[in-house]
Amino acid sequence: MKGEFPHWLIRNNTKLYALYLHNSSLSGPLQLPIHSHVYFSDLDISDNYFNGSIPTEIGVCFPSLNSLNLSGNGLTGGIPSSFGKMSQLTELNLSRNGLTGGIPSSFGKMSQLIKLDLSNNHLSGIIPQELIVGCSSLHELILSNNSLHGQIFPKQANCKELSRLLLDGNQFTGSIPYSIANCTMLAMLDVSDNRLSSSIPGWITNMTILQILDLSENNFFGNIPSSFGPPFISEVYLSKNRLQGPLMNAFYNCFELTILDLSHNSFTGRVPEWIGNFPKLNYLLFSHNNLEGLDLSCNNLTGKIPTEIGNLGKIQVLNLSHNSLTGLIPQSFSNLKQIESLDLSYNNLNGSIPQLTQLNFLAVFSVAHNNLSGKTPEMVAQFATFENSSYEGNPFLCGPPLSKSCFSSTLMPRVSEEDKKDHKKDGGFMDMEAFYVSFLTSYAIVLLTIAAVLYVNPYWRRAWFYMIELSLTNLDYFLVDNIPFLFRCY
Structure with a gap:
């Protein structure tokens, strides 16, 4: 479908509650109806060609919006503060656009917000403290591939329901703050491809729900803490840092490990014996280190x-x-x-x-x-x-x-x-046993084939015996003619 956004469709259908127009060829600016539509809850116009900025009145137009997906377009500008008026919003996806500017603090007013995806844009600035403190129901926070900087989390955080935190591909600095330890339901933590520079905190071991940990492509240094690794961790990525020292018992009790990437560091000593204790391990990367043994x-x-x-x-x-x-x-x-x-x-x-x-x-x-x-x-x-x-x-x-x-x-x-x-x-x-078997089998087949032909065809049978008789006669003549000659030679 081509053309502009069909704002008339929403304006003329006051009880319409969902509109899905994803993966089409719609273009132009995003024009919304003038009046408020209290029943409208779901809008998906992802993967189109809309341009311009997000309308500032979107929160007033759709006060009961539960799900919004604007990803895969060419939208520019900032994120309007009117999003903070969407008290019923449960999912917001603005990924894969051209959005610029920072993350507005008005997100903190969305106490019912469950998922926030602003990935793959050009956002800059810091993560507002209001977002981390105010969105107490947030389950997923995805800010990947932007230009955000500063601390990855404020000192105060109220994200006890957070299960997925993806901050990879930004410019965050500093350390992993202790406030993340309050996210007791966190199952995935990805802060890879940033500028973090500190030692790996030992309290990560206490995050009993954590399954995927990606700290790769940063500047983490020092040793891996002893007995490091939550009990149910399955994937660990620590490559391309400045970690060093022996591995010792770092992952000794991580029996659920399927992927362990420790490549491109400065680990020393022998490869630890606990490597053999992981029955589910599929990928093990130790390359570009200073390890000495493999026992x-x-x-x-x-x-x-x-x-x-x-x-x-x-x-x-x-x-x-x-x-x-x-x-x-x-x-x-x-x-x-x-x-x-x-x-x-x-x-x-x-x-x-x-x-x-x-x-x-x-x-x-x-x-x-x-x-x-x-x-x-x-x-x-x-x-x-x-x-x-x-x-x-x-x-x-x-x-x-x-x-x-x-x-x-x-x-x-x-x-x-x-x-x-x-x-x-x-x-x-060469397999001589197979050679002998194949040779004898072929020889037997030839003999049986000749016998079968002679038995079935009388003409060939008579010719066969005639050839045998002729051969014997020639042999007899040869012997009679040559034996006396041989005796004469002696």
């Missing part, structure tokens, strides 16, 4: 070892022992040029040991007590220092330092069918 031993890890671990070129310690890992040792482990300790013992790994003799810093190596087969790595460089204990518990391994010779006829490597497929993909051994 995942004594857990319940199953499946194959990811080949991507071979991309951790600066890792120094890798311990995957005492798990239930299966499959092959990845060839990509040959890329771990800085590794000093590699322990894969006490798993169910099979196949052969890849060539790792170029790992010049390797001082500790163990693949003991698996189902590995074939020859041990050549006794050169660092591998010349490893003893029998590095390979024990693998009955089908052979070669030094083991006493079992690789030329023993009783040595039968056990390789699963799935691993044979993996070896074929890597250009490994």
Whole structure:
């Protein structure tokens, strides 16, 4: 639909209570009826081409408005103070417009306001204290992607019903104020992509409802508090800050974690053992830090070892022992040029040991007590220092330092069918067993086909026996003619 806003439709229908014109091609300024319409409660004109400013009389025209969506247009100017007269307003969405100016304090008069979305505009200034104190019923406050600055929350706050606070993509400075601790129902806190600069407050741990915490792309510094993390937290984003120090027991009891992003910081020490305690963890990002080790031993890890671990070129310690890992040792482990300790013992790994003799810093190596087969790595460089204990518990391994010779006829490597497929993909051994079976099967099919043809077709049968008889006759003549000659040669 094209044209201007149909103010006549509202003017001529005094009992109209809702008008939805979203996602059309309406344009021009937003012209409203002159008289007040007490029944009108819902207006959605989002995703059109309206321009100009929001009419200052909108609060007088629609005193009982419950839901207003003006997003996705080209509106400019400020937010009119008449919004403060909408005592029945429960939802206001002005996102994705071109609104400029600040947030008016008249929002604080909307005591029944439940959701306020002013995201994706050009708003500036600070968050009015009247908004945080007066809107006691506010459930969602979304101010993302504007140019707001100052403290993210006033010292006084009365938002006990607030469940979602999204302030990302602004220019807020300072710290996360303690007043947010009063938001006991907060489930999502996103203050990413701002200019906040302080340590991470420990009281966030006491926010028992919090599930999503995003503090990324700020200037937070210092250590993560010990035992940090609310009990039901599922997503934590702390990347691109100035956090440092060891991780210790920071997220020790966060069993609901699905995403943990600690990348682009200055964390030091070893990767903590509690990483293995998260059964729901899907994404774990530790890149661009100064972490030294990766110890995942004594857990319940199953499946194959990811080949991507071979991309951790600066890792120094890798311990995957005492798990239930299966499959092959990845060839990509040959890329771990800085590794000093590699322990894969006490798993169910099979196949052969890849060539790792170029790992010049390797001082500790163990693949003991698996189902590995074939020859041990050549006794050169660092591998010349490893003893029998590095390979024990693998009955089908052979070669030094083991006493079992690789030329023993009783040595039968056990390789699963799935691993044979993996070896074929890597250009490994040929499956001789399958070759013999296919060859004998093909040979039998040829013989049976010839027999069937001779049995069914008399002509071919006579030709077959004639060919056999002719061949035998020629063979007899050959022998008669050449045997005396052979005797004469001697």
